[in-house]
Amino acid sequence: xxxxxxxxxxxxxxxxxxxxxxxxxxxxxxxxxxxxxxxxxxxxxxxxxxxxxxxxxxxxxxxxxxxxxxxxxxxxxxxxxxxxxxxxxxxxxxxxxxxxxxxxxxxxxxxxxxxxxxxxxxxxxxxxxxxxxxxxxxxxxxxxxxxxxxxxxxxxxxxxxxxxxxxxxxxxxxxxxxxxxxxxxxxxxxxxxxxxxxxxxxxxxxxxxxxxxxxxxxx
Numbered sequence: 001x002x003x004x005x006x007x008x009x010x011x012x013x014x015x016x017x018x019x020x021x022x023x024x025x026x027x028x029x030x031x032x033x034x035x036x037x038x039x040x041x042x043x044x045x046x047x048x049x050x051x052x053x054x055x056x057x058x059x060x061x062x063x064x065x066x067x068x069x070x071x072x073x074x075x076x077x078x079x080x081x082x083x084x085x086x087x088x089x090x091x092x093x094x095x096x097x098x099x100x101x102x103x104x105x106x107x108x109x110x111x112x113x114x115x116x117x118x119x120x121x122x123x124x125x126x127x128x129x130x131x132x133x134x135x136x137x138x139x140x141x142x143x144x145x146x147x148x149x150x151x152x153x154x155x156x157x158x159x160x161x162x163x164x165x166x167x168x169x170x171x172x173x174x175x176x177x178x179x180x181x182x183x184x185x186x187x188x189x190x191x192x193x194x195x196x197x198x199x200x201x202x203x204x205x206x207x208x209x210x211x212x213x214x215x216x217x218x219x
Contacts, residue, residue, distance in 0.1 A: 001026045019062040027054045032109075034147035049147065052086035054108060073120035082111035091148060106149050112141040112157075119162075129169035136162045145188045152189035152203075159184055171218040176211075183209040 006021040030051040035044055058080035066072045084104040091103055119136030138160045146153030161182050166175030189203035 015066050017062070017064045019060075021060040023056075023058060023060075025056040027056070028052070030054050032147050049087075049089045051084055052088070054082070054084045054087070056080065056082045056108075056111070070123050071120065074118070076115075076117040078115040080111055080113055080115075082108040084108065089147075103148075106147070107144045109144050109147060109153075112143040114141040115139070126167070129167055132164075132166050132168060134164045134166075138162075155186060155188055158186050173214075173216045175214045175216075177214070178212075179210045180207060181209060 002023070002025045004021060004023040006019065008019045010017050030053065032049045032051055033046060034049065035046055058078060060079075061077045062074070063076070064072060064074040084106060087103045087106065088100050089103045090098060090100055092099070116139045117136060119134070122133040124131040124133075140158050140160075142157045143155055144153055145155055159182060160180055162177070162179050163181060164175050164177035166173055166177075184206070185208070186206040187203055188205075
């Protein structure tokens with residue numbers, strides 16, 4: 001069940017856009033997927049747990065202000081509160097004992113509490129087109145990435161800075177961009193401790209600082 005209420009507005013002679021949203025989501029029979037040890041084969045396997053219920057609620061704020069035809073800025077903010085209402089599973093899945101107990105105190109995965117985005121665009125007319133300079137800074141709160149909230153699965157708060165400069169004509173554009181300009185490194189791990197096997201972890205790393213150019217022509 002999903003409930004949402006919001007307010008969308010444009011004010012001050014179309015200079016300010018303000019959108020406010022509040023949401024409340026209830027999940028019943030929510031499935032959670034994880035990689036755990038398989039004692040029968042001494043390897044690992046993907047398992048599914050049924051969380052009886054979970055609740056996600058939060059607010060989102062989107063604002064954009066147009067100073068003039070050359071400059072506009074935006075600010076976005078999101079708050080999320082995610083928690084299990086009922087959840088029973090084997091919390092110590094790799095200890096060789098099949099003990100199911102209350103796990104509702106765990107934090108759902110991929111549910112950062114706070115998210116912030118701020119940026120803007122500068123437009124400069126030049127010849128038959130425009131030069132546009134764009135930048136965006138994003139900050140994401142810490143978050144759990146494993147079902148059982150293992151220490152390796154807690155990802156610290158992270159930031160991302162993206163920028164681009166491009167020339168836009170009537171039917172063509174040339175854009176040079178940079179992503180993750182602060183070269184933020186985010187490692188996400190899933191630790192696995194299977195009986196008879198050494199402790200190891202499977203993980204991923206985000207894309208490092210990246211530069212590129214894009215040429216577009218519309219026929």
